[in-house]
Amino acid sequence: MTERTAGLARDRNRPPRHRYRLGVMGGTFDPIHHGHLVAASEVARRFALDEVVFVPTGRPWQKDAREVSEAEDRYLMTVIATASNPRFTVSRVDIDRPGPTYTVDTLRDLRTERGDDVDFFFITGADALSAILTWRGVEELFGLAHFVGVTRPGHELSVPPKEQVPEGRLTLMEVPALSISSTGCRDRVSEGDPIWYLVPDGIVQYIAKRGLYHDDEPDHAGHQTAPAGGGSGLPANRLPDIERASGTERGGIL
Ligand SMILES: Nc1ncnc2c1ncn2[C@@H]1O[C@H](COP(=O)(O)OP(=O)(O)OP(=O)(O)O)[C@@H](O)[C@H]1O
Ligand SMILES: O=C(O)c1ccc[n+]([C@@H]2O[C@H](COP(=O)([O-])O)[C@@H](O)[C@H]2O)c1
Numbered sequence: 164m165t166e167r168t169a170g171l172a173r174d175r176n177r178p179p180r181h182r183y184r185l186g187v188m189g190g191t192f193d194p195i196h197h198g199h200l201v202a203a204s205e206v207a208r209r210f211a212l213d214e215v216v217f218v219p220t221g222r223p224w225q226k227d228a229r230e231v232s233e234a235e236d237r238y239l240m241t242v243i244a245t246a247s248n249p250r251f252t253v254s255r256v257d258i259d260r261p262g263p264t265y266t267v268d269t270l271r272d273l274r275t276e277r278g279d280d281v282d283f284f285f286i287t288g289a290d291a292l293s294a295i296l297t298w299r300g301v302e303e304l305f306g307l308a309h310f311v312g313v314t315r316p317g318h319e320l321s322v323p324p325k326e327q328v329p330e331g332r333l334t335l336m337e338v339p340a341l342s343i344s345s346t347g348c349r350d351r352v353s354e355g356d357p358i359w360y361l362v363p364d365g366i367v368q369y370i371a372k373r374g375l376y377h378d379d380e381p382d383h384a385g386h387q388t389a390p391a392g393g394g395s396g397l398p399a400n401r402l403p404d405i406e407r408a409s410g411t412e413r414g415g416i417l
Contacts, residue, residue, distance in 0.1 A: 183281045186215035187308065189257070189269060191223045191345065192237045194370060195244045196362045198288075198343040202313045205338040206286050207250060210311065215286070216273070217241050218254045224263035225294070232375055234258040243365040267300035270307035283308035289318035296323055305332040316342040352376035 188203045195217075203215045219237045231237075238258055245251035256272040257264045270283060285308040287295070292312040295301060304310075310333045314320050320335050322328070348358045353376050359367055370376060 183214075183277075184210060184212045184284065185273070185277065185281050186210065186212040186284045186286055186311075187218060187269070187273065188215055188286045189218045189220065189266060191220045191226060191231060192217070192241050193232045193345050194237070194240050194348055194362055194366050194375070196343045196345060196348055196366075197360075198315070198341040200244060200248075200363070201341055202288065202315075202338050203251065203286060204248075206284065206311050206313065206336065209336060210284055212250070212284060214250050214252055216252045216254045217245055218257050218269055218273075220264040221257045221260055222263045224265075225297070236369075236373060236375060240366050240369055243369055244363045246365075265299040267298075267303055267307065270304070274307070285310050287312055288315040289313065289320040290315060292323075293318065293321055296327060301327065305329050309334070311336055313338045314340065316340045349376045353378065 186203060186207055188199065190199055192199065199217075203217070206212065207215050219234065219241050220231075221234055223231060235258075238253065238255065241253045245253055254273065254276075256276070257269055260268060260272065266285065270285065273283065274281075285304075287310060289312060292310070295304070295310075298304065305328055309331075310328075312320055312322075312333065312335045314335075314337045322333065322335065343361050348361055351358050351361075352370060358370070
């Protein structure tokens with residue numbers, strides 16, 4: 164055997180180079196919280212994903228009835244929350260495309276960006292999955308990605324009718340139950356309640372810095388500081404009872 168043919172024989176014994184496996188985690192992320200991050204991390208592990216790209220929506224048309232924070236704020240929060248995970252990235256495809264956000268466009272744009280050698284896994288929580296038949300171009304969706312529906316407390320994980328989902332294009336998966344929602348986080352901030360540990364620390368700080376989810380400006384409405392960083396920053400009449408009772412200056416429970 165020549166050196167060259169020996170090399171070829173070795174190549175034949177090697178497992179074929181695997182196709183790149185890309186998870187796609189779409190969401191409004193207003194704000195991003197640990198429920199999103201745990202779902203993405205669990206799916207990444209189960210499906211041996213090379214990367215999960217988080218895609219903040221531009222204009223989430225099914226949330227038109229309420230005010231959604233500026234896309235740049237939601238984008239930056241997503242970058243901050245995912246920065247420490249080398250497999251997590253963030254895409255601007257949805258926020259840079261004008262008009263309402265449709266997942267068919269997200270997946271088409273990502274395909275154009277990433278090329279044909281990539282398998283897509285679109286991650287969705289039980290609530291979003293149960294509404295999937297109302298999504299634009301649903302008949303095309305399951306051809307563009309494998310869908311992974313994850314459990315979410317308070318929502319039943321149900322499968323769309325068989326005739327709508329091609330064989331083998333949807334997997335249902337249980338993930339650790341985190342009863343956290345962006346709505347709950349926004350409500351807590353506007354009530355002056357803490358969101359530490361529901362969202363990454365950097366998100367608490369970003370929300371305070373930008374004054375998000377408060378009716379007033381940040382400096383007037385309670386600038387929350389990190390637990391180890393001194394006083395709560397909340398006006399005295401908004402301090403939680405335990406802090407007032409102990410008279411502590413550190414506000415450690417916020
Ligand atoms: N706690 C959670 N566990 C599992 N999946 C979740 C959780 N929270 C959100 N998801 C999923 O993440 C995706 C993006 O969710 P989204 O950004 O709308 O957050 P949300 O908490 O549902 O927001 P809001 O309360 O404003 O409706 C959706 O597919 C949703 O089902
Ligand atoms: O394509 C659609 O018509 C469509 C309708 C509603 C939601 N989605 C997508 O579902 C993901 C979660 O959306 P949301 O509104 O629950 O944050 C996000 O990627 C959205 O773009 C998509």
